[in-house]
Amino acid sequence: MAKIKFILDTKNAEDLKILRELSFFQSAKKPAAEKKPAAEKKPAAEESESVHSLEQVRAAVKAKSKEHKDALKAKLKELGAGSVSTLDSSKYDELMKFANEL
Numbered sequence: 001m002a003k004i005k006f007i008l009d010t011k012n013a014e015d016l017k018i019l020r021e022l023s024f025f026q027s028a029k030k031p032a033a034e035k036k037p038a039a040e041k042k043p044a045a046e047e048s049e050s051v052h053s054l055e056q057v058r059a060a061v062k063a064k065s066k067e068h069k070d071a072l073k074a075k076l077k078e079l080g081a082g083s084v085s086t087l088d089s090s091k092y093d094e095l096m097k098f099a100n101e102l
Helices: 002-009 013-021 054-078 089-101
Strands: none
Touching: 054 089
């Protein structure tokens, strides 16, 4: 509070110039941290890329579902999905391999 009162009482330009130079008067902005070079990472989209598309997986599951419905449902549950639509794209290859082995 005393700092604010002192600033308000200051009337001439020379006093204001001195105040600006004082460290306690400067804004609370911290100096920008040095930027470190980012480690080379693959974007999440590239990591989860699958050789097969959703349409291909759906077609394969549909073709096998009449004969192996229970096995396919169990595999989807094992992969953390209730249906092909909710299956993570990174797991398409695993489901395709499973369906082709049936």
